[in-house]
Amino acid sequence: MNNPASTLWKYASPATFYPLAGRLMPLFAWAAVLLSVAGLWIGFFVAPTDAQQGEGYRIIFLHVPASWMSMVIYCAMAFWAAVGLAFNTRLSAMMATALAPTGALFAFLSLLTGSLWGKPMWGAWWVWDARLTSELILLFLYLGFMALQAAIDDPRRADRAGAVLAIVGVVNVPIIYFSVKWWNTLHQGASVSLTRSPSMAQTMLWGMLLMALAFWAYAIAMALARVRNIILERESNADWVKDALE
Amino acid sequence: MLSATHLACSRGERLLFKDLSLSLAPGAWLQVSGTNGAGKTTLLRTLVGLCAPDHGEVCWNGVPITNAAETYQHALLYLGHHAAVKDELTPLENLRLGNELDGLPLADADALAALQRLGLHGRGNLPTRWLSAGQKRRVLLARLLVRPATLWVLDEPFAALDTAAVALVGSLIAAHLAAGGMAILTSHQPVPLPGGAEVVL
Amino acid sequence: MRALFIAMRRDLLLAARRRSEVVTALFFFMVVVTLFPLGIGPEPELLRRVAPGVLWVAALLATLLGLPRLFAADHADGTLEQMLLSPQSFVLLVAGKIAAHWLLCGLPLVLLAPLLGLQFGLDAGALQITVIALLIGTPVLSLIGAVGAALTLGVRGGGALLALLVLPLYIPTLIFGAGAVEAYTAGLGAGPQLSILGALLAITLFFAPWAATVALRIALE
Numbered sequence: 001m002n003n004p005a006s007t008l009w010k011y012a013s014p015a016t017f018y019p020l021a022g023r024l025m026p027l028f029a030w031a032a033v034l035l036s037v038a039g040l041w042i043g044f045f046v047a048p049t050d051a052q053q054g055e056g057y058r059i060i061f062l063h064v065p066a067s068w069m070s071m072v073i074y075c076a077m078a079f080w081a082a083v084g085l086a087f088n089t090r091l092s093a094m095m096a097t098a099l100a101p102t103g104a105l106f107a108f109l110s111l112l113t114g115s116l117w118g119k120p121m122w123g124a125w126w127v128w129d130a131r132l133t134s135e136l137i138l139l140f141l142y143l144g145f146m147a148l149q150a151a152i153d154d155p156r157r158a159d160r161a162g163a164v165l166a167i168v169g170v171v172n173v174p175i176i177y178f179s180v181k182w183w184n185t186l187h188q189g190a191s192v193s194l195t196r197s198p199s200m201a202q203t204m205l206w207g208m209l210l211m212a213l214a215f216w217a218y219a220i221a222m223a224l225a226r227v228r229n230i231i232l233e234r235e236s237n238a239d240w241v242k243d244a245l246e
Numbered sequence: 247m248l249s250a251t252h253l254a255c256s257r258g259e260r261l262l263f264k265d266l267s268l269s270l271a272p273g274a275w276l277q278v279s280g281t282n283g284a285g286k287t288t289l290l291r292t293l294v295g296l297c298a299p300d301h302g303e304v305c306w307n308g309v310p311i312t313n314a315a316e317t318y319q320h321a322l323l324y325l326g327h328h329a330a331v332k333d334e335l336t337p338l339e340n341l342r343l344g345n346e347l348d349g350l351p352l353a354d355a356d357a358l359a360a361l362q363r364l365g366l367h368g369r370g371n372l373p374t375r376w377l378s379a380g381q382k383r384r385v386l387l388a389r390l391l392v393r394p395a396t397l398w399v400l401d402e403p404f405a406a407l408d409t410a411a412v413a414l415v416g417s418l419i420a421a422h423l424a425a426g427g428m429a430i431l432t433s434h435q436p437v438p439l440p441g442g443a444e445v446v447l
Numbered sequence: 448m449r450a451l452f453i454a455m456r457r458d459l460l461l462a463a464r465r466r467s468e469v470v471t472a473l474f475f476f477m478v479v480v481t482l483f484p485l486g487i488g489p490e491p492e493l494l495r496r497v498a499p500g501v502l503w504v505a506a507l508l509a510t511l512l513g514l515p516r517l518f519a520a521d522h523a524d525g526t527l528e529q530m531l532l533s534p535q536s537f538v539l540l541v542a543g544k545i546a547a548h549w550l551l552c553g554l555p556l557v558l559l560a561p562l563l564g565l566q567f568g569l570d571a572g573a574l575q576i577t578v579i580a581l582l583i584g585t586p587v588l589s590l591i592g593a594v595g596a597a598l599t600l601g602v603r604g605g606g607a608l609l610a611l612l613v614l615p616l617y618i619p620t621l622i623f624g625a626g627a628v629e630a631y632t633a634g635l636g637a638g639p640q641l642s643i644l645g646a647l648l649a650i651t652l653f654f655a656p657w658a659a660t661v662a663l664r665i666a667l668e
Binding site: 165172176 | 594598599602603604608611612614615616618619622623626629630647654658661662665666668
Binding site: 326 | 453457460523524525528529531532533535540667668
């Protein structure tokens with residue numbers, strides 16, 4: 001009875017997952033803090049000044065990890081939503097709902113940092129380059145998911161409708177990215193590209209990797225915290241909740 | 247032969263009923279009763295397959311309805327709360343279309359006869375928009391006569407009908423049961439049918 | 448397949464009785480297209496350049512206009528439920544409804560586009576490509592839009608929420624549809640873009656009715 005599968009299945013119940021999440025959350029939060037300190041230290045002090053872009057390029061240590069994470073979280077969200085839809089497990093659906101706001105935050109952060117990078121470099125607050133434009137569309141997809149779930153009162157219908165939307169979205173993301181990239185190359189003349197990043201020194205890659213891990217740990221910590229709140233809200237009639245809240 | 251075992255359903259986060267089992271044999275009818283909001287409509291919708299239950303399953307002739315959907319739907323006629331008629335179409339067109347969507351033929355003569363039987367004389371060619379709520383209900387009930395089915399699931403079939411119409415619908419159901427059909431219904435009014443089991447929620 | 452035609456004929460019959468809907472989408476299309484020269488100035492060269500984009504954005508918005516009604520009326524009077532309970536394939540019935548939506552909201556736009564394109568100074572070749580691109584692209588809009596309409600059925604915020612969900616998904620169709628005309632005008636030939644539009648149509652034809660059906664079942668629970 002102690003095989004991994006049955007242990008995993010036990011945690012699929014909100015009642016058992018709630019305390020587990022409570023124990024794990026601080027660990028990930030601390031990991032996020034430590035990794036960020038390390039990553040930012042490398043990014044702002046250790047990595048060398050870029051020959052072409054000077055000091056301003058350092059915002060790349062926030063921009064690139066934020067972009068990566070916004071994509072990863074969308075995929076994770078769609079995965080949990082699909083699991084919830086296929087196996088009718090409530091916790092999976094709650095996890096998808098919990099991930100969305102953090103993913104949207106990273107998408108927004110990516111756009112913001114991209115903008116801050118672009119202004120000193122190319123004198124414009126916004127450029128219609130392929131990656132920024134795709135990131136903007138990804139933000140719309142996140143907002144759509146959150147808006148749909150917020151608009152539906154019945155939690156079960158909200159979970160399942162959101163799941164369908166997330167799956168449709170994740171299938172469309174490559175198509176959208178491909179079409180935006182093509183659109184960008186067609187109109188190349190006018191635009192500048194933020195993808196022409198400085199050639200990567202080893203330290204720069206390490207810095208970005210650490211920041212990416214930091215964001216990942218932060219995302220997990222936030223998702224765990226949020227899912228605990230959702231569990232309390234949804235299961236508020238259950239006895240274990242009444243006991244836990246005393 | 248309809249059977250449901252250990253059904254449990256919830257609406258939102260509220261559990262409506264659990265561990266509910268029932269079965270229905272040819273010639274029998276069942277009334278689902280309970281207070282408003284007890285879950286009567288949800289039970290009916292779960293039995294016809296519109297909602298999936300939290301637990302348990304519904305079987306038609308021993309096969310779960312999720313596996314034998316087409317067979318079950320062929321034998322089933324569900325009349326819910328809504329009028330389920332299109333205002334823009336005449337009652338005649340509504341009946342014909344209803345059958346067409348179910349893949350069944352319907353001769354105009356049969357449709358007109360059904361409408362007449364339900365008390366809608368000479369209104370066959372007026373858009374349903376011009377009919378009263380009670381008359382629209384009769385158009386819906388006319389489907390009982392034109393859409394062949396073994397199991398009738400009727401949610402408040404006597405609502406908005408006068409005494410004569412209530413007796414008429416009662417006799418239609420009785421005739422259906424006598425011919426080997428089955429019926430499940432909810433009603434706030436007394437049901438003019440003999441015998442019958444009851445499920446109270 | 449009969450189920451598809453039955454559902455399609457039914458929706459066309461209902462629209463014929465209601466009459467206002469087809470005309471509304473068409474007028475909206477015309478008005479939106481007219482707003483652009485008023486907004487950006489009537490300079491011919493500028494208008495010729497923006498024409499493909501303007502026509503496509505207007506087509507997107509006009510299609511969006513008709514989407515909430517795709518399932519709402521049937522849902523409200525209970526006939527959608529009856530279709531779900533029909534022994535005939537629900538996917539085919541839904542596909543029939545989507546086909547009717549395209550015939551009522553998409554095809555008229557395709558037929559009107561050449562006239563509006565003339566107002567923007569597009570030449571005969573460009574107009575031809577515009578029509579072909581819209582002919583392939585507007586069904587995609589109806590199909591994707593149907594999934595959105597199914598997800599937001601009966602939900603607060605209806606039309607605006609539907610737009611938020613569906614417009615990002617329309618972007619590839621917009622890019623390749625408008626891009627086809629631009630490529631033609633630039634002398635590069637519209638072949639690749641039209642092929643990709645065709646591929647998009649094939650994929651959505653396959654998946655969208657099924658996704659819409661899943662969403663409708665969820666909405667009808």
